Amino acid sequence: MGELQQKGALAKKASVILAKKSSEEKNKGLIKAADFLLQYKEEIIKANEIDLQFAKENGIKGSLIDRLTLNEKRIEAMAEGLREIAMLEDPVGEVLSMKKRPNGLVIGQKRVPMGVIGIIYEARPNVTADAFGLCLKTGNAVILRGGKEAIHSNIQIVKILQNALEIVGLPKEAVQLVEDTSRETAKEMMRLNEYLDVLIPRGGAGLIQTVVQNSTVPVIETGVGNCHIYVDDKAKIDDAVSITVNAKVQRPGVCNAAESLLVHKDVAEIFLPKVYDELKRYNVEIRGDEKVRGILPDVNAATEEDWGREYLDYVIAVKVVDSIDEAIEHISKYGTKHSEAIITEDYSNAQRFLEEIDAAAVYVNASTRFTDGFEFGFGAEIGISTQKLHARGPMGLKELTTTKYIIYGNGQIRQ
Amino acid sequence: MGELQQKGALAKKASVILAKKSSEEKNKGLIKAADFLLQYKEEIIKANEIDLQFAKENGIKGSLIDRLTLNEKRIEAMAEGLREIAMLEDPVGEVLSMKKRPNGLVIGQKRVPMGVIGIIYEARPNVTADAFGLCLKTGNAVILRGGKEAIHSNIQIVKILQNALEIVGLPKEAVQLVEDTSRETAKEMMRLNEYLDVLIPRGGAGLIQTVVQNSTVPVIETGVGNCHIYVDDKAKIDDAVSITVNAKVQRPGVCNAAESLLVHKDVAEIFLPKVYDELKRYNVEIRGDEKVRGILPDVNAATEEDWGREYLDYVIAVKVVDSIDEAIEHISKYGTKHSEAIITEDYSNAQRFLEEIDAAAVYVNASTRFTDGFEFGFGAEIGISTQKLHARGPMGLKELTTTKYIIYGNGQIRQ
Known part of the structure; x- marks a missing residue:
């Protein structure tokens, strides 16, 4: 079984457990993850140095090097981001409406996690913590596929996040990183319908078009702005x-x-x-x-x-x-x-x-x-959707959820 | 330029005009279409007889023949369906929320039409009128691609619907039928991202899987139910x-x-x-x-x-x-x-x-x-979504709309 199949199956299992966790339990995971990012920042910086070294040796240009760089200040910002997500209201479990029908059926529409979210992104390793935080808060497991430039940083960050989850009793497979950063695994991820409920590309126009053109998993298109x-x-x-x-x-x-x-x-x-x-x-x-x-x-x-x-x-x-x-x-x-x-x-x-x-x-x-989640008053965002299905504009926590109808009967049959 | 490119461009133009029409104008179109279906029912039945003749000659089985058949009673039901849609509340233009931000910006989220909707369906010609009605009510242009078994019926129905639109001053390209029912046009439609905002397959598991696997246009998956x-x-x-x-x-x-x-x-x-x-x-x-x-x-x-x-x-x-x-x-x-x-x-x-x-x-x-739009109290539905993005469960009028943020400022710039 390939890496993605395996991680997909584990993520699916984790998502079932996560869906039942209370906001309090999820927040504990977020806070512990923030603490651990600070506690182990030296390890992150060391791993990041390997990525930076490699980038410089390969003549990667300045703006990309800047995006790739993690220093103390940036790691503190990542931790602070997780604390802020912990303070936001949990959208899961909200009943958007509940009505009694003439036949006595009571029909409610309830906000629930999506399940497993896939995120494909490029060089910024801070997306790793950010995406993890938004997905955990909304009860979703996440499979991250970052760029190869940031792979050492990402491996280290995900390891720390997983340790934090384990310590507070949450499934560590709630966040997983695809370590094989070849194009083939990205393509495979775009067709992982068995396990992924939605795929969100974050990055440049090229990446987004590749995902839109090749994905059979439902995609939320983000961000190209002329x-x-x-x-x-x-x-x-x-x-x-x-x-x-x-x-x-x-x-x-x-x-x-x-x-x-x-x-x-x-x-x-x-x-x-x-x-x-x-x-x-x-x-x-x-x-x-x-x-x-x-x-x-x-x-x-x-x-x-x-x-x-x-x-x-x-x-x-x-x-x-x-x-x-x-x-x-x-x-x-x-x-x-x-x-x-x-x-x-x-x-x-x-x-x-x-x-x-x-x-x-x-x-x-x-x-x-x-046009930004914070400026619109939603708090952190996972991206800005430019498509018309599901979400349009800044996508906050609500946009990482779906709904289901819950129907309370007492023996109703259809005439 | 192929049939689909041409119809796509016309639909796009029509959608811009439709988006500005009031509920009253759209309802006039629905009522006139209902009147015309009754007035020209003989023509529909004649066209349907050609389809039925063809189906029988090709040994098509009984249940399919039944679904394909249009008689006076079914045409009356189609017309009645359009009248019922006219009586439903128009979701377009509703402002879901409007808030003033600390910097004085007033940010509202407004319900707007999707634009152009594509529908791929199978033998039932009554879907033609039904889908037209739901799309027109929500200010969307629609491109219909029905099955080849019903092509004569569909051509006749769409002609009647277009005449009704023209008479009340609405763009007749608000509803168009793909007349080439080859597999190639269906595949082309699944990749018509330039013109289609969403694609909805209605039919059996095979059709739905084909669309999900091949479409680059965002899809709303409907209806397989175990x-x-x-x-x-x-x-x-x-x-x-x-x-x-x-x-x-x-x-x-x-x-x-x-x-x-x-x-x-x-x-x-x-x-x-x-x-x-x-x-x-x-x-x-x-x-x-x-x-x-x-x-x-x-x-x-x-x-x-x-x-x-x-x-x-x-x-x-x-x-x-x-x-x-x-x-x-x-x-x-x-x-x-x-x-x-x-x-x-x-x-x-x-x-x-x-x-x-x-x-x-x-x-x-x-x-x-x-699990049905009428039973849930939404009125007519375009299908039952089994995916998690955008819509889940019976899809009524609201699910055929999207939103946009409208922002009122007085010179605000970002700090």
């Missing part, structure tokens, strides 16, 4: 400038950062020079269409390809549009249904944008950077 | 008999009918002869394990294969178990997570069964036949 800011002709110009700059530069490497800017022709001449000055302070490269370049002659020309790009970098594509209609059409064509914003003081345009834009989060007069 | 009745040692025997018989014979061809019966050893000798007598009145074939045959010597022997079968017929597999633990284990191993029932007067056993059985609907002292 987010737009549309500056309407009735925009407050100063707000438009500060929101655009914030959405672009506050953290350019994340999915809710703005990648494209659409500007109504009637305000282009006032707005563009102002936003240009501010973006230049952050060394943002601007790629404009012809009309933009008529106003800002020294910006680069945008090509068709730029409208569809998720740069995740200090680059923004800028286009002048004739109307809100053109803006909505452009976003419908090139957007990824993540987060989209209109800046306007016009009531009808604001309402139209909110209604007609098909995205997980649609904003009026605010930065797209707010 | 449902169990477990008669506990503390069961009221008369209730146990009537519920078992009802769950088996009231309509054996549907997914929520019981296929397996588990009996606690302590009541087997009293219960089995009683249920035997009743089941025999309906000519139900009983396939029992050794212990069952010890009590009922003339029943057939059950093989390992019988425990996993969805007979959809007058056949039931029966097993004697030593304990509720064995019953739960058996159901976990062979069940399809559809509908499961325990018959007991024991409080703790009832609670355990409700908690530990992983299924869409779990019953105490009632027939599994109640």
Whole structure:
């Protein structure tokens, strides 16, 4: 039996036990795991050094090295994350509705764990603790398949988490790591329908597309964001400038950062020079269409390809549009249904944008950077769903549960 | 451009228009469609006769012929179904929650249409009107791919529905039929991610597995049901008999009918002869394990294969178990997570069964036949989901919608 079959079977068993555990018992596991991460941080840092050494030897670039790095501060943040999850309300067991039917049947809908969740992710080893915490809190077993760059760190972290579970009397197979990081095991995991109830990819567009294209396990698609800011002709110009700059530069490497800017022709001449000055302070490269370049002659020309790009970098594509209609059409064509914003003081345009834009989060007069579990008030999140089934937008604890109908009868038969 | 690409693009356009229509406008379309089905019933019956002729010439068996047949009464039922959908509450536009965050952002979660729904189904032409009605009510465009046996009926029905839409000013591409019923178009439809937001298969286990295995479009899996009745040692025997018989014979061809019966050893000798007598009145074939045959010597022997079968017929597999633990284990191993029932007067056993059985609907002292949109009080349903993502159990109008976050700001940027 292969590694995945074996781990799948163990996870399934663990999930049955976990489903019956109280919030208190699960929280004890989270707190103990947080304690152990701190207690054994030296071991984690040592394992991480092996990964870093290997990465450097293989000429891996700086931003990836940064994501891969675990230091004392980051391990403390991982532990703090687990403590915060312990403090959130447990969604499991909530009865969403319960009604008595005319025939006397009492039908309730109850929130229950999914069962076994698979997570495929890339270089960040802190996802390991984070995903474990969210899954444990919601009574799910989790099978983690991280990137090969972080394998030594991940093995060490999962070992510590499992020890914590055992000590508090929870099944240690509630969290398991796939240690064979070949592409074959990833593909096998995508077809592990016998054991996995859902598969969540966390990472870049390439990873997510591979999972969507190959998985027979139900997938929750997360995170690719070609987010737009549309500056309407009735925009407050100063707000438009500060929101655009914030959405672009506050953290350019994340999915809710703005990648494209659409500007109504009637305000282009006032707005563009102002936003240009501010973006230049952050060394943002601007790629404009012809009309933009008529106003800002020294910006680069945008090509068709730029409208569809998720740069995740200090680059923004800028286009002048004739109307809100053109803006909505452009976003419908090139957007990824993540987060989209209109800046306007016009009531009808604001309402139209909110209604007609098909995205997980649609904003009026605010930065797209707010699409985030903490900012929405849900607490920790497992990712941001850009699909329409099950979950859309930031996915917190509730989105890691399903429901079942529980029906109380006293002999009812169907007529 | 192939038929599906073309129809996908038209459906997408129609869905944008539909999403903005009021409940009143959509209801007008439903009522007009109901009127037209009655007004043009002769045309439908004529088209259906071609399908029936063809089916008979090809030696298609009786139960399929029955499902394929449309007569005046069935067309009236189709029309009545549309009128009932018109009377249901429109879930679109409901704001599920709206909260003000500390930074002044007001974040609401609003129910919106999915967009374009694909439905792949088999012989019943009445699904055509039914699926159209549920999708139109929820503001979704629908692409229907029915079986080749019903193609003439389906073409005629969709033509009538489209005429009704046009007359009331709704886009006629809100409902489209795939006329090429080859396997290739079905496969192509499963990969039409560009246009389809969700794909729902309705039909037998083979169809559903094909869709789950091949679709890259998100799928809602419906309906395979190997449902169990477990008669506990503390069961009221008369209730146990009537519920078992009802769950088996009231309509054996549907997914929520019981296929397996588990009996606690302590009541087997009293219960089995009683249920035997009743089941025999309906000519139900009983396939029992050794212990069952010890009590009922003339029943057939059950093989390992019988425990996993969805007979959809007058056949039931029966097993004697030593304990509720064995019953739960058996159901976990062979069940399809559809509908499961325990018959007991024991409080703790009832609670355990409700908690530990992983299924869409779990019953105490009632027939599994109640797992149904109408019986649950939701009105019409598009199917019964046996998966855990998005929808579980009977799927009514709400399950054909998604949500989006709408965020009202006044210049907020992220710190």
